[in-house]
Amino acid sequence: LEARMQQAQRLESLGQLAGGIAHDFNNLLAVILNYASFIVEDATGTPSAADAEQIARAARRGSDLTHQLLAFARREVIRPRPLNLNVVVTEVHQMLERSLGEHIALTVRTTAGLPSVMADPGQLEQVLVNLAVNARDAMPTGGRLTIDTAPVQVDAEYAARLDLRIGSYVRLRVSDTGTGMPREVIDKAFEPFFTTKPSGQGTGLGLATVYGIITQAGGTVRIYSESGIGTTFTILLPATDMEAREASPEETAEELSGH
Numbered sequence: 001l002e003a004r005m006q007q008a009q010r011l012e013s014l015g016q017l018a019g020g021i022a023h024d025f026n027n028l029l030a031v032i033l034n035y036a037s038f039i040v041e042d043a044t045g046t047p048s049a050a051d052a053e054q055i056a057r058a059a060r061r062g063s064d065l066t067h068q069l070l071a072f073a074r075r076e077v078i079r080p081r082p083l084n085l086n087v088v089v090t091e092v093h094q095m096l097e098r099s100l101g102e103h104i105a106l107t108v109r110t111t112a113g114l115p116s117v118m119a120d121p122g123q124l125e126q127v128l129v130n131l132a133v134n135a136r137d138a139m140p141t142g143g144r145l146t147i148d149t150a151p152v153q154v155d156a157e158y159a160a161r162l163d164l165r166i167g168s169y170v171r172l173r174v175s176d177t178g179t180g181m182p183r184e185v186i187d188k189a190f191e192p193f194f195t196t197k198p199s200g201q202g203t204g205l206g207l208a209t210v211y212g213i214i215t216q217a218g219g220t221v222r223i224y225s226e227s228g229i230g231t232t233f234t235i236l237l238p239a240t241d242m243e244a245r246e247a248s249p250e251e252t253a254e255e256l257s258g259h
């Protein structure tokens, strides 16, 4: 039953994806056709470089969109294995430090003795990067980004409330001191192509990707947000008894490419 429900959810999100692509591509094609017709009309005189530039811009945006979409839909390279989330967080720490800029302070707090989780390390990096990029965008004048990990025990009451199984989990939190999200944004945030960012700056795929990765790994992701105070993403991933091999995501990439 669970497998069938997952299948249904996947079909539903694929349907949303298809609708979103059709919508965005339709707009981009309208721009391309429009400016192309200007050039055709102008053909007696000199071709307009500005019109050609508009065509190139719309085509580039279309190409970016397909790349993001492929990254979202691609699932064949996923290699879940027992891993220590502290290792993943520590690996990403330096990269985030560099890309966040000086106006954002980054704090990473890992709790020792974390149980392993079953997931693909590259995918969890993707989750962290997507959440960090959104946090950065929500703090244009600076602020603090805090990432922390901890083991948590989900009891019967908590399990019922969160629609989870009772048991051991690992919690990953990503908090910012940014603008916060109004209720109507929180409600739609995980939908593919939902964005409040200006055209050309947001794809609306960041949180949909996070949601897909975490639910596929058997976890949950929730948003707590207060306007003007900030936003916290709380992820719970089920713990596994299997021992994590302390390998870095880079090593995984090498394994996959056959080295």
Ligand code: ADP
Binding pocket: 130, 134, 135, 138, 176, 178, 179, 180, 181, 185, 189, 190, 194, 195, 196, 197, 201, 202, 203, 204, 205, 206, 207, 208, 231
């Ligand atoms: P994108 O970043 O391309 O807009 P996402 O799916 O990553 O797409 O995010 C969807 C929307 O959720 C964003 O446009 C933004 O309005 C909101 N959002 C996401 N993360 C945050 C955050 N940390 N603080 C405030 N708003 C956020």
